[in-house]
Amino acid sequence: MGGLIALVLALATIVAAFLESSVVGILDASPVYFVAVVVAGSAFGTLPALVTAIAAFALYDLLFTTPHLTFVVSDPKEWLDLVLFLVLAVVVGRLSALGTERAAEASRRAAESSALFAISRILATEPDIESAAPQVAERLVRDGSLDRIWIISERGQRTHVVADSNPGAPLPGSAIVTALVRTPGDAPAHWVRAHEPRPPEARPAEPKRAADGSRIAHGGSILRVRMEADGVPIGSLKAALRPGAPEPDRATTRLLALAADQLALAIRRDDLRREATEVEIARRADAQKSALLDAVSHDLRTPLASIRAAAGSLADPEVSVDAASARSTAAAIDAEADRLDRLVREVLDLSRIEAGSLSPELEPLVLADAVGPVVDRLRPILGSRRITLSIPDELPPVRADAVLLDGLISNLVENVARHAPPPAPLELSASSEGGRVRLAVDDGGSGVPVAERERMFEKFQRLPGAIEGSRRGLGIGLAIVRGMTEAMGGTVSASESALGGLRIEVDLPAAAAAPADATPVGTVAPASQSTVR
Amino acid sequence: MSGALAAPARGAHLLLVEDDEAMRGTVAANLAAHGYRIVEAGDVAEAIRRWDAERPDVILLDLGLPDGEGTTIIRRVRREATTPILVLSARGAEPDKVAALEAGADDYVTKPFGLAELRARIAALLRRTAGPAADRSGAIRHGRLTIDVARRIASVDEEPLDLTPREYELLRTMLSQPGRLLTKARLLRAVWGTAYADEGHYLHVYVSRLRRKLAAADPDGSLRDLIVAEPGVGYRVAEPP
Numbered sequence: 191m192g193g194l195i196a197l198v199l200a201l202a203t204i205v206a207a208f209l210e211s212s213v214v215g216i217l218d219a220s221p222v223y224f225v226a227v228v229v230a231g232s233a234f235g236t237l238p239a240l241v242t243a244i245a246a247f248a249l250y251d252l253l254f255t256t257p258h259l260t261f262v263v264s265d266p267k268e269w270l271d272l273v274l275f276l277v278l279a280v281v282v283g284r285l286s287a288l289g290t291e292r293a294a295e296a297s298r299r300a301a302e303s304s305a306l307f308a309i310s311r312i313l314a315t316e317p318d319i320e321s322a323a324p325q326v327a328e329r330l331v332r333d334g335s336l337d338r339i340w341i342i343s344e345r346g347q348r349t350h351v352v353a354d355s356n357p358g359a360p361l362p363g364s365a366i367v368t369a370l371v372r373t374p375g376d377a378p379a380h381w382v383r384a385h386e387p388r389p390p391e392a393r394p395a396e397p398k399r400a401a402d403g404s405r406i407a408h409g410g411s412i413l414r415v416r417m418e419a420d421g422v423p424i425g426s427l428k429a430a431l432r433p434g435a436p437e438p439d440r441a442t443t444r445l446l447a448l449a450a451d452q453l454a455l456a457i458r459r460d461d462l463r464r465e466a467t468e469v470e471i472a473r474r475a476d477a478q479k480s481a482l483l484d485a486v487s488h489d490l491r492t493p494l495a496s497i498r499a500a501a502g503s504l505a506d507p508e509v510s511v512d513a514a515s516a517r518s519t520a521a522a523i524d525a526e527a528d529r530l531d532r533l534v535r536e537v538l539d540l541s542r543i544e545a546g547s548l549s550p551e552l553e554p555l556v557l558a559d560a561v562g563p564v565v566d567r568l569r570p571i572l573g574s575r576r577i578t579l580s581i582p583d584e585l586p587p588v589r590a591d592a593v594l595l596d597g598l599i600s601n602l603v604e605n606v607a608r609h610a611p612p613p614a615p616l617e618l619s620a621s622s623e624g625g626r627v628r629l630a631v632d633d634g635g636s637g638v639p640v641a642e643r644e645r646m647f648e649k650f651q652r653l654p655g656a657i658e659g660s661r662r663g664l665g666i667g668l669a670i671v672r673g674m675t676e677a678m679g680g681t682v683s684a685s686e687s688a689l690g691g692l693r694i695e696v697d698l699p700a701a702a703a704a705p706a707d708a709t710p711v712g713t714v715a716p717a718s719q720s721t722v723r
Numbered sequence: 724m725s726g727a728l729a730a731p732a733r734g735a736h737l738l739l740v741e742d743d744e745a746m747r748g749t750v751a752a753n754l755a756a757h758g759y760r761i762v763e764a765g766d767v768a769e770a771i772r773r774w775d776a777e778r779p780d781v782i783l784l785d786l787g788l789p790d791g792e793g794t795t796i797i798r799r800v801r802r803e804a805t806t807p808i809l810v811l812s813a814r815g816a817e818p819d820k821v822a823a824l825e826a827g828a829d830d831y832v833t834k835p836f837g838l839a840e841l842r843a844r845i846a847a848l849l850r851r852t853a854g855p856a857a858d859r860s861g862a863i864r865h866g867r868l869t870i871d872v873a874r875r876i877a878s879v880d881e882e883p884l885d886l887t888p889r890e891y892e893l894l895r896t897m898l899s900q901p902g903r904l905l906t907k908a909r910l911l912r913a914v915w916g917t918a919y920a921d922e923g924h925y926l927h928v929y930v931s932r933l934r935r936k937l938a939a940a941d942p943d944g945s946l947r948d949l950i951v952a953e954p955g956v957g958y959r960v961a962e963p964p
Contacts, residue, residue: 297808524837529834551955555926556931559952583935587928593817593955 231286239283323353532652543673610635635691847902
């Protein structure tokens with residue numbers, strides 16, 4: 191800087207000497223020095239401009255005013271010129287420096303606001319802090335010319351590194367950091383040395399050496415900016431300075447401070463959102479629990495009431511019970527107990543699904559063998575209707591759990607029994623495609639509107655159209671179907687049936703075809719009609 | 724045991740091991756009304772004392788007892804006799820059922836059960852002990868189905884079935900122990916021996932093929948339900964019609 195100013199002053203002196211020489215004959219060439227002052231001011235700022243102005247004043251005084259080579263000025267008019275020159279030089283220098291400084295300040299501010307804008311944008315567009323924070327850290331490293339940025343959230347005793355611009359490398363731990371102190375009001379933030387109360391990322395092992403082997407200055411090269419939102423401490427934004435770099439300048443300091451504020455707000459917002467979601471989940475779980483209680487208290491009590499009434503009348507010494515009426519009362523008790531049993535089984539199945547305690551034992555099973563017995567077993571509740579089973583012999587085996595598959599098919603058939611009263615036909619069919627086996631249960635009932643179909647698979651859904659009265663279920667049959675199907679790696683869907691009612695399709699993975707059975711066992715008797723191939 | 728072999732189902736001697744008194748009382752009363760002689764026990768220790776003192780013909784066993792597991796009783800009995808054991812078990816406890824069957828139990832009924840079903844199972848177990856599976860000519864008969872063990876031929880109404888070796892072995896194993904619920908592991912051991920690792924996964928597929936052949940050989944459908952699956956536990960052979 192000094193050399194350049196000297197050079198410019200020397201050039202100005204030569205030009206002025208030339209202009210004042212007998213060749214050109216200009217009397218006063220002092221304004222040439224203004225050029226030097228302007229150059230110094232616009233290139234280096236106010237102070238160099240002032241130094242240049244004074245140097246120019248001295249040079250001109252020494253070289254161009256009589257008597258030469260002294261500061262003495264003999265002519266009072268020249269004195270006036272000289273003083274005016276100095277005043278003008280100072281003003282010109284200051285003005286040119288101001289313009290340059292403003293321009294530099296403006297471009298600094300532009301860079302700063304573009305950095306801040308980028309950070310706000312990241313925080314606003316990313317779905318959560320976990321995905322936003324690493325990008326913010328990256329940006330800060332670049333815009334703040336820092337070595338590394340990491341962001342730590344603190345919730346009570348738990349700390350968590352939300353982001354790290356240099357993931358994987360051990361975090362520098364240090365007992366002393368350079369902390370940013372921000373005071374309320376207009377006082378500018380400033381950096382002070384501070385003790386790290388409890389290095390959250392404490393790694394006692396060799397924090398003293400940086401990656402390049404240089405000794406990290408005793409903690410001073412780690413910056414810490416506290417993050418707070420709504421007066422709640424959120425954590426810290428930390429930065430490692432580049433080796434040998436000085437304390438960050440005002441712009442970087444402001445960038446770090448504002449970034450810390452924005453991060454704090456974003457983390458706080460994420461926390462609040464998570465809490466709200468948890469509250470909502472808990473509220474829904476509560477709602478479902480009370481729905482279960484309602485359902486259980488109604489549906490379990492009804493059969494219990496019948497059983498107690500029936501048993502009471504059998505036990506009543508005042509009532510003379512003949513054998514026939516005793517038998518019919520007992521049959522009623524039996525039927526109610528059966529109903530109770532089914533309800534209890536549903537509740538147990540559901541709670542096992544919800545507890546995630548189904549541990550399916552998947553093995554190749556033949557779908558036809560699973561469907562047939564279920565339909566036979568449930569025939570009494572299906573009433574008199576047309577029942578069609580069309581399961582091709584060549585269907586590949588499914589990979590399923592025998593107990594769950596049985597329960598799944600039972601629930602599907604019971605669902606038809608409940609919601610599509612006879613004589614609505616029932617059809618169970620199966621097909622296979624691309625390593626999957628699809629079981630479809632069609633009924634000829636009144637069906638379910640498209641809008642309700644997805645909701646059917648949720649718990650406690652008793653859709654309008656369900657048969658009111660004693661035979662309604664808990665509304666969890668299809669939720670059980672879905673839970674069991676998904677536990678076996680399958681999917682379930684509902685659509686309109688060609689029979690007019692509802693079609694529910696269960697899609698399960700197929701098992702590889704069974705090996706051919708040609709291994710002879712023991713000795714095959716040479717029977718005339720060989721039956722053992 | 725030898726006495727029970729000749730004894731008719733009626734008057735057979737049952738040991739009922741069940742800790743719930745109301746349940747035990749009701750079941751005992753019903754079975755007594757059907758002519759069985761009942762000995763009751765409420766825990767493992769008492770059950771073993773009764774077993775030692777009375778040597779019943781059939782044991783009805785609840786698995787969850789206050790002083791221990793019912794399987795302890797099964798193992799103890801199996802050291803000394805082949806007396807049929809019928810397990811009374813709760814729903815959803817398939818692994819417990821399998822463990823009990825593997826320990827030597829013959830069959831199970833799931834609580835809550837109907838008394839008629841319980842009596843049918845007891846009768847089936849008594850019939851099994853009443854006679855050898857194969858008659859003097861070495862044939863096992865089950866309704867219209869006959870297995871000639873010596874010639875390895877299974878036939879329906881004298882018409883031979885076209886079975887593969889595995890299918891034949893499966894059918895023979897099941898029919899040799901009618902009324903007994905055979906676990907998957909037991910069938911695998913009986914039919915595939917120790918080398919069942921690969922094909923054994925396909926037990927259900929083999930059973931399915933066997934069923935289809937039986938159904939095809941028997942147009943009136945009485946053999947369609949010969950082999951009854953107990954999902955998650957194993958297979959049993961239905962009572963002869």
